[in-house]
Amino acid sequence: MRKNVNPHSSRFFSDKKWIIPFFASLLVSITLLLASIFGMYSPNIDEDVSRFDGMEVGKKSEEWTDYFVEDNIRRSLALSGNSKNEPPRFAYLISGTKGDSQRIMRVLQAVYHPRNQYILHMDFEAPPRERLDLTMSVKSDPTFHQVENVRVMDKSNLVTYKGPTMIACTLQAIAILLRGSLYWDWFINLSASDYPLMTQDDMLHVFSNLSRNLNFIEHMQMVNGWKLSQRARPIVVDPGLYLSKKSDLLMTTQRRSLPTAFKLFTGSAWVVVTRSFVEYCIWGWDNFPRTVLMYFTNFMSSPESYFHTVICNNEDFRSTAIGHDLHYIAWDNPPKQHPRILSMKDFDKMVKSGALFARKFARNDPVLDKIDKELLGRANRFPPGAWCVGNSSGGADPCSLRGNYSDFKPGPGAARLQELMNTLTSDEFQSKQCSSK
Ligand SMILES: *[C@@H]1O[C@H](CO)[C@@H](O)[C@H](O)[C@H]1NC(C)=O
Numbered sequence: 001m002r003k004n005v006n007p008h009s010s011r012f013f014s015d016k017k018w019i020i021p022f023f024a025s026l027l028v029s030i031t032l033l034l035a036s037i038f039g040m041y042s043p044n045i046d047e048d049v050s051r052f053d054g055m056e057v058g059k060k061s062e063e064w065t066d067y068f069v070e071d072n073i074r075r076s077l078a079l080s081g082n083s084k085n086e087p088p089r090f091a092y093l094i095s096g097t098k099g100d101s102q103r104i105m106r107v108l109q110a111v112y113h114p115r116n117q118y119i120l121h122m123d124f125e126a127p128p129r130e131r132l133d134l135t136m137s138v139k140s141d142p143t144f145h146q147v148e149n150v151r152v153m154d155k156s157n158l159v160t161y162k163g164p165t166m167i168a169c170t171l172q173a174i175a176i177l178l179r180g181s182l183y184w185d186w187f188i189n190l191s192a193s194d195y196p197l198m199t200q201d202d203m204l205h206v207f208s209n210l211s212r213n214l215n216f217i218e219h220m221q222m223v224n225g226w227k228l229s230q231r232a233r234p235i236v237v238d239p240g241l242y243l244s245k246k247s248d249l250l251m252t253t254q255r256r257s258l259p260t261a262f263k264l265f266t267g268s269a270w271v272v273v274t275r276s277f278v279e280y281c282i283w284g285w286d287n288f289p290r291t292v293l294m295y296f297t298n299f300m301s302s303p304e305s306y307f308h309t310v311i312c313n314n315e316d317f318r319s320t321a322i323g324h325d326l327h328y329i330a331w332d333n334p335p336k337q338h339p340r341i342l343s344m345k346d347f348d349k350m351v352k353s354g355a356l357f358a359r360k361f362a363r364n365d366p367v368l369d370k371i372d373k374e375l376l377g378r379a380n381r382f383p384p385g386a387w388c389v390g391n392s393s394g395g396a397d398p399c400s401l402r403g404n405y406s407d408f409k410p411g412p413g414a415a416r417l418q419e420l421m422n423t424l425t426s427d428e429f430q431s432k433q434c435s436s437k
Pocket residue numbers: 095096161166167170189190191192269270271303304306307
């Protein structure tokens with residue numbers, strides 16, 4: 001059909017008799033083509049994706065896959081869901097600000113595993129001296145040096161925490177991670193005030209058994225209420241986009257109308273998202289993630305809405321969104337602007353939640369030592385995993401000798417996480433995906 005519109009046929013257009021039959025047949029063939037593609041292939045694709053199965057998508061539509069962007073997305077979903085032969089890998093971004101370098105280091109060590117990738121970011125408020133200190137501690141660690149999976153972002157970004165500069169920073173880190181030579185499966189966003197509640201062996205073991213298509217994004221649709229009027233109607237400007245000194249978001253007096261081209265979603269700014277989803281956001285086969293990014297430039301608290309709005313408005317990814325951020329976060333009742341600082345008395349609740357991480361913690365709070373000791377079994381630099389095969393007698397660090405990175409020694413944390421995963425992937429939970437409740 002594409003051949004019919006080649007330049008040689010243009011001379012026929014001067015003869016009016018040709019036009020009507022020509023366009024009529026063109027219209028019929030396009031209709032038939034669209035009907036066959038959307039009518040025959042889409043429904044079973046959607047159904048399959050929503051069951052989180054890896055499957056062979058579009059076998060029949062293979063000859064057309066180069067013409068439709070959406071088929072590319074489906075193909076990549078199908079491929080990523082299938083790659084179960086190797087255990088997964090996580091890509092972490094750990095970010096902090098002035099005075100956070102030691103906390104970043106502590107979080108890094110607590111979530112370290114040689115399978116994973118790590119990027120550390122200290123924002124522009126931190127003095128260059130502190131960034132240098134962090135870089136030096138990474139450089140001088142023999143394990144990081146040999147495995148080469150920890151990197152510090154050299155140029156720091158000016159980040160306004162409720163503004164678009166935060167999303168830009170996250171997307172930049174993901175872009176760097178995507179360009180890395182090593183394949184990874186999930187991206188995880190942490191700050192210096194987060195801390196893990198289980199070992200990487202626990203996480204890797206449980207995630208080995210999950211579909212690689214699941215995105216953990218706590219989300220709900222913004223319908224009516226204060227959130228819409230306080231977030232979607234105002235127009236804010238983030239000076240971090242163009243000034244060299246940090247200042248707060250500017251509020252303008254104008255208000256704008258609510259979007260009608262897409263639905264707005266909001267939720268937690270902490271996410272565990274798949275490689276295929278962030279590839280969709282960053283590599284941009286489809287223009288939607290870019291359009292939404294621009295829309296959110298003037299949006300209040302955009303990091304709590306960007307990924308959520310993108311994922312819930314895409315019919316292929318929507319069914320992969322699990323409404324949980326895998327964090328334990330405690331809010332006051334009624335909730336204040338920031339979550340409650342966790343301490344010793346929250347320990348049991350944190351453990352019971354089955355979550356991967358908790359936040360937020362005060363610097364060197366004693367509860368972190370308790371987590372190290374009782375949940376992570378950490379006596380040396382890293383929580384010991386099956387990859388640590390060195391001699392540990394006399395308090396030596398067993399992780400100084402590295403074994404097979406694909407071996408895991410799951411502990412009680414894995415059982416807690418498995419239980420949480422069973423709830424999250426249950427039918428009842430899935431029925432709430434991207435809904436307005
Ligand atoms: C990522 O993590 C930071 C914590 O450093 C958080 O403030 C931010 O909103 C998160 N999410 C996104 C989408 O950037």
